[in-house]
Every structure is written in structure tokens, then in C-alpha cells.
Amino acid sequence: MDNRCMCIACDVKSSRTFKKDFVTILLESAEQINRNYQGDLLIPFDVRNGDELIGVVRDFSKGYELTKKLKDSLAEKNVFLYIGIGLGQLESNELSTIHTMNGSAVLYALDARDRFLKKNHPEARNWLVDEKRSSIFIYSNDYPYQALNALIYSIEDKIHNRSDKQKEVVQVVNENPKLTYEQIGKQMGYKSPKSTVSYLLSRASFNTVKAMEESLVNLLEELQQRYKKEGS
Numbered sequence: 001m002d003n004r005c006m007c008i009a010c011d012v013k014s015s016r017t018f019k020k021d022f023v024t025i026l027l028e029s030a031e032q033i034n035r036n037y038q039g040d041l042l043i044p045f046d047v048r049n050g051d052e053l054i055g056v057v058r059d060f061s062k063g064y065e066l067t068k069k070l071k072d073s074l075a076e077k078n079v080f081l082y083i084g085i086g087l088g089q090l091e092s093n094e095l096s097t098i099h100t101m102n103g104s105a106v107l108y109a110l111d112a113r114d115r116f117l118k119k120n121h122p123e124a125r126n127w128l129v130d131e132k133r134s135s136i137f138i139y140s141n142d143y144p145y146q147a148l149n150a151l152i153y154s155i156e157d158k159i160h161n162r163s164d165k166q167k168e169v170v171q172v173v174n175e176n177p178k179l180t181y182e183q184i185g186k187q188m189g190y191k192s193p194k195s196t197v198s199y200l201l202s203r204a205s206f207n208t209v210k211a212m213e214e215s216l217v218n219l220l221e222e223l224q225q226r227y228k229k230e231g232s
Contacts, residue, residue, distance in 0.1 A: 004224055005042055006063035007056045007086040007109035010070070011118070012079060013131050015051040022079055026053045029070060037066055042090055046098045053081075054098040056090055056105065060220035064152075071134045080134045084113025087140035087223075104141075112139035127153045133160065143223050148216070155212050158205045166204035169197055173206070 012022050030045040030053060040062045045055030053070075057063035067083060074081065086108025092101040116124035116137050124137045127149050136156070138148045162170065172184055181201075185193020201207070 003042075003090045003103070004088070005056050005058055005090050005105050006060050007043075007088075007090070007103075007105040008045075008054065008063060008067055008070075009084045009086070009106075009109040009113045010053040010081040011084075011113055012051040012081060013134075014080075023047060023050055025074070025077055025079055026051070029053060029074060030055070032073075033066060033070060037062070040066070043092065043096060043098055043101050048098055054109075056101065060087060060224045061217045064217065064220060067136065071136070075134065080132060082113050082117045083134055083136045084109045084111065084117060085136065085138040086110070086112060087138065087143050087145070108139045108141070112137045124149075129156075129160075148219070151212060151216050151219070155209055155216065158209050158212075162204045166200050169200040170204055170206055173197070173201065 012026070015022065026047045030047060033055065034041065034044045037057070040058055041055060042058050043054075043056035045053060047053055057066055063085070067085065071081065071083065086105040088104030088106075088108050090101065090105055091103040096102075112124075115121060116139060117128065117135050120128065123146065124135075127137055128135050133156075136149075136152055138145045138152070169184070169188070172188065173179075173181075176184060179187070180194075181197040182194040185195075185197040188197075190196040
């Protein structure tokens with residue numbers, strides 16, 4: 001049985017000066033993740049040491065999707081994270097928890113978070129962002145991790161630089177995939193519905209970001225499949 005997986009280890013930025021009850025927020029996030037991704041998790045997400053959120057996902061691409069949703073949902077509550085992601089193996093049994101699990105994926109994730117991100121390692125320095133955004137770093141001795149980090153950073157940077165109006169249009173388009181730009185523009189009250197929506201999406205690099213994310217997902221799936229073949 002193949003045990004290649006993705007471990008995701010998060011730590012709240014500036015947790016010592018945080019005034020909110022982020023422990024409750026993290027526990028709620030863990031519960032939501034475990035409910036929505038129940039069939040994808042090898043180790044359910046849980047909170048450790050008060051400000052860490054950790055879990056293990058079976059598929060690399062599903063782990064990226066989970067990480068993105070987790071990051072975005074916590075950002076809405078002004079909680080920002082150091083997110084270390086490890087690609088490797090899990091050596092724990094099915095009764096393991098985040099407190100007893102072991103394996104290269106776990107070690108890589110903790111390394112990515114604590115040694116690379118939190119200690120401002122030269123390899124992670126270019127991908128670090130400020131305290132009002134979550135920082136992500138992937139690490140593994142078995143994969144071209146810096147190529148993955150570069151792609152993730154590029155995607156996140158384009159999304160971050162969108163204006164509020166651009167973000168609003170992107171959200172409406174994503175939530176209504178069957179509607180035309182004309183219909184969406186009318187729904188949003190624009191005088192020139194189709195052209196305005198098209199212009200805002202272009203300025204938001206909508207299609208570019210979509211293509212980059214599809215490429216990243218395809219790459220993660222290919223890397224995991226190749227690892228399985230080599231390890232079989």
C-alpha cells in the first residue's frame with residue numbers, strides 16, 4: 001500500500017500578541033476541514049500547543065485545495081499563518097494522531113514551517129509575505145520543491161494584488177459559472193455589463209491565475225503518480 005502523502009503544519013503568526021481567541025478559531029477550522037475532507041485525510045487535523053494546526057492529506061492536489069480554503073477562511077477572521085507543507089511518506093498506523101504520527105512528510109512539513117519560514121531561511125526568503133498574509137512553503141528531498149513554491153507564490157501574489165472591485169467580480173463569476181459576462185454585469189449593475197466584467201477579469205489576471213492553478217494541480221498529481229511508480 002502506497003503511503004505518499006502531504007502533511008500540512010500551520011502556526012499562527014504573532015500568536016503571542018494575538019488578542020482574539022485563536023485557539024477556538026483553529027478548533028473550529030479543524031472541525032470544518034475534517035468534516036469536508038473526511039475521505040481525503042490520513043490523519044485528521046487538530047490543534048497542538050495552542051497555536052498549531054496540523055493534519056495529513058492523502059493526495060497532493062487535494063492538499064493544495066484544502067490549504068487554499070483554510071488560508072482564505074482564516075484570513076476572513078484576520079488569522080494569518082506560517083504554513084509548512086511536506087511531501088513524503090507517513091509511517092504511522094491508522095490509529096495515529098497528530099501527536100503520535102511520524103514519517104518524512106511530517107518532518108518535511110515541520111521543517112518547512114519552523115526552519116524555513118519562521119527562521120527566514122534564504123531558500124524561503126523570497127516567498128515570505130508580511131504579517132497580514134499567510135506564508136506558504138513546500139519542502140521535500142524527493143521533489144523539486146522550489147518550483148512548486150515559485151508557482152504558489154506567483155498565484156498568491158496575483159490574487160493579493162487584485163482591487164476590491166476585481167475580487168468581487170471574480171467571486172461572482174466563480175459562484176455563477178453558468179452565467180454569461182453579460183448576465184453577471186447586469187446583475188452587478190454595470191452600464192456596459194459584458195465589457196466591464198471582461199475588463200475587470202483581465203485586470204485581475206483571472207484566466208492567467210486559473211491556468212496557473214490548473215498547472216499546479218496537474219504538476220502535483222504527476223509528481224505523486226511518478227513517486228508511486230518509482231516506489232512500487
